[in-house]
Amino acid sequence: NAGVTQTPKFRILKIGQSMTLQCAQDMNHNYMYWYRQDPGMGLKLIYYSVGAGITDKGEVPNGYNVSRSTTEDFPLRLELAAPSQTSVYFCASSYANSGANVLTFGAGSRLTVL
Amino acid sequence: RKEVEQDPGPFNVPEGATVAFNCTYSNSASQSFFWYRQDCRKEPKLLMSVYSSGNEDGRFTAQLNRASQYISLLIRDSKLSDSATYLCVVNNDYKLSFGAGTTVTVRA
Numbered sequence: 001n002a003g004v005t006q007t008p009k010f011r012i013l014k015i016g017q018s019m020t021l022q023c024a025q026d027m028n029h030n031y032m033y034w035y036r037q038d039p040g041m042g043l044k045l046i047y048y049s050v051g052a053g054i055t056d057k058g059e060v061p062n063g064y065n066v067s068r069s070t071t072e073d074f075p076l077r078l079e080l081a082a083p084s085q086t087s088v089y090f091c092a093s094s095y096a097n098s099g100a101n102v103l104t105f106g107a108g109s110r111l112t113v114l
Numbered sequence: 115r116k117e118v119e120q121d122p123g124p125f126n127v128p129e130g131a132t133v134a135f136n137c138t139y140s141n142s143a144s145q146s147f148f149w150y151r152q153d154c155r156k157e158p159k160l161l162m163s164v165y166s167s168g169n170e171d172g173r174f175t176a177q178l179n180r181a182s183q184y185i186s187l188l189i190r191d192s193k194l195s196d197s198a199t200y201l202c203v204v205n206n207d208y209k210l211s212f213g214a215g216t217t218v219t220v221r222a
Contacts, residue, residue, distance in 0.1 A: 031208060035212075040214060041214050042118065042201070042212040042213050042214040042215065043158070043212040044212075045209060045211075048209065050208070088155075090158070096208045101205045101208050101210060102148070102160050102163070103150075103158075105157035105158055105159070106157060107157050108156075108157050
């Protein structure tokens with residue numbers, strides 16, 4: 001049982017390049033999330049999805065896009081990378097039930113934009 | 115005002131000591147509350163949920179005060195392995211808000 005799998009673990013991008021961070025979960029969770037964590041800061045929600053075909057913006061969506069074509073996969077697309085997107089990105093999933101919303105996180109993707 | 119605020123610490127304590135810290139939240143309609151633990155450069159992991167009546171999990175005790183809008187975490191008989199950053203998490207309509215974390219360092 002892999003849980004939440006993120007790839008790649010590390011990536012260096014040049015300004016203006018694009019890339020996709022992959023996230024897959026095998027727990028049949030309906031909710032999936034992308035967070036970014038900057039040094040000394042709390043996790044900020046970028047996008048989330050409550051099920052296949054449904055996505056919505058979080059606190060900091062600018063510069064990112066997502067899709068949710070299947071229950072398992074929730075890729076995060078960075079278009080025109082900027083130094084401000086240097087961060088650690090965490091994908092998470094949950095089976096939200098009656099207000100209890102316990103997240104299972106992937107191991108993170110560390111992105112540097114130079 | 116931030117949705118969730120925590121004292122960043124660090125709290126440096128000797129093994130066996132008790133350490134406690136709080137977290138305040140701004141949305142009085144928040145439905146559920148959690149403490150997550152994050153080790154250096156790792157993903158956050160659930161430590162415990164926080165219930166209105168307070169709850170314990172071994173050496174860890176969590177309390178919720180809805181009137182004053184804060185939650186607390188107390189660690190008894192600290193172990194070296196308790197050294198980590200503790201994240202306060204508040205759930206609002208299935209969107210979780212994270213505090214920046216309180217760092218605890220337990221020394222031998």
